[in-house]
Amino acid sequence: MSRISSDKKIDIKGLVCPYTFVKAKLAIESMELGQILEIVLDHEEASRSIPRSMEDHGQKVLHLEKINDSDWLLYIRKDKE
Amino acid sequence: MNFTDEQLQRYSRHIILPEVGGRGQAKIADAKVIMVGAGGLGCPVGFYLAAAGVGTLALIDNDTVELSNLQRQIAHNVHTIGLPKVESAQKTFTALNPDVKVVPLKVRISKDNILDLIRDYDIVVDGSDNFPTRYLVNDACVMAGKPLVSGAILRFEGQVTTIIPGKGHCYRCLFEEPPPPGLVPSCQEAGVLGVLPGVIGGLQATEVLKLILGKGEPLMGELLMYNALNSSFRKVRVPRNPACPVCSESPTITELVDYNEGYCTLQ
Numbered sequence: 001m002s003r004i005s006s007d008k009k010i011d012i013k014g015l016v017c018p019y020t021f022v023k024a025k026l027a028i029e030s031m032e033l034g035q036i037l038e039i040v041l042d043h044e045e046a047s048r049s050i051p052r053s054m055e056d057h058g059q060k061v062l063h064l065e066k067i068n069d070s071d072w073l074l075y076i077r078k079d080k081e
Numbered sequence: 082m083n084f085t086d087e088q089l090q091r092y093s094r095h096i097i098l099p100e101v102g103g104r105g106q107a108k109i110a111d112a113k114v115i116m117v118g119a120g121g122l123g124c125p126v127g128f129y130l131a132a133a134g135v136g137t138l139a140l141i142d143n144d145t146v147e148l149s150n151l152q153r154q155i156a157h158n159v160h161t162i163g164l165p166k167v168e169s170a171q172k173t174f175t176a177l178n179p180d181v182k183v184v185p186l187k188v189r190i191s192k193d194n195i196l197d198l199i200r201d202y203d204i205v206v207d208g209s210d211n212f213p214t215r216y217l218v219n220d221a222c223v224m225a226g227k228p229l230v231s232g233a234i235l236r237f238e239g240q241v242t243t244i245i246p247g248k249g250h251c252y253r254c255l256f257e258e259p260p261p262p263g264l265v266p267s268c269q270e271a272g273v274l275g276v277l278p279g280v281i282g283g284l285q286a287t288e289v290l291k292l293i294l295g296k297g298e299p300l301m302g303e304l305l306m307y308n309a310l311n312s313s314f315r316k317v318r319v320p321r322n323p324a325c326p327v328c329s330e331s332p333t334i335t336e337l338v339d340y341n342e343g344y345c346t347l348q
């Protein structure tokens with residue numbers, strides 16, 4: 001499993017859409033341009049929808065990986081205010 | 082702004098919009114809006130602004146709820162007949178969203194109190210149904226430099242415009258003086274389709290939120306007209322009048338005027 005160094009980490013396990021994205025988005029808003037957000041999630045739909053929505057909002061998806069039976073690890077770089 | 086879990090749920094559909102986000106929602110929560118009239122237009126405008134989480138919502142209206150209001154004034158109901166409209170609307174808006182501080186002001190607006198009333202607010206909404214009030218609110222907003230979202234309805238037609246003093250037109254750039262009282266339909270003649278204020282009030286609430294968020298193009302220098310029978314919207318450009326009696330470089334109206342004589346002032 002590849003490790004990218006992140007500036008902020010959030011664990012949104014247990015949350016479902018749209019709160020998964022709401023939490024991820026609020027985290028990105030609180031960060032500086034160029035910083036990297038690490039997200040751990042366990043909602044399968046969100047593993048597809050968060051990267052798509054983040055790209056739509058102008059952020060960069062650096063990496064997405066299934067790390068065990070239930071969880072995904074996602075790295076987003078803040079490219080846009 | 083740190084949202085509670087309840088607020089995250091309540092405002093999630095706003096927060097996920099790129100144009101709003103957590104920051105925009107925080108701006109909405111900080112906003113102070115004052116509405117003239119808690120009648121046909123004031124009800125839907127206040128309803129949606131309360132739902133959106135506008136932090137402070139002041140309502141000015143001197144009337145009490147009557148059965149004949151309920152055909153269109155959706156914040157009132159059979160249990161609030163006889164109560165001041167501002168109290169009735171306060172109950173409704175607070176029940177919808179307890180985050181919102183509703184300030185009920187049961188007063189008749191006049192040249193002597195309007196500047197004090199609007200002083201502490203960011204945006205003014207005019208939902209009054211008579212020309213004296215419309216001109217008074219316009220002049221006061223121009224003099225105080227307050228953005229004004231103005232709406233009007235009659236029969237099957239309505240209009241909305243957004244006045245940003247110093248930047249766009251004002252109501253007097255469009256019509257310098259109120260029409261003579263005889264030309265205005267009297268109260269009995271002034272029918273209105275009950276759903277019309279919902280359309281026009283919805284547009285006004287949208288304008289208010291855009292101003293708060295600083296997103297999109299407000300109806301500045303434009304008048305949007307809706308005809309319910311034709312299902313048509315028409316936008317008319319309203320240039321700033323360099324000789325406007327109130328918003329020009331050298332205004333001829335420098336004090337507020339009450340035009341009360343002969344007008345129907347039913348809200």
Ligand SMILES: [Zn+2]
Pocket residue numbers: 250251252253254255322325326327328329
């Ligand atoms: Zn003007």
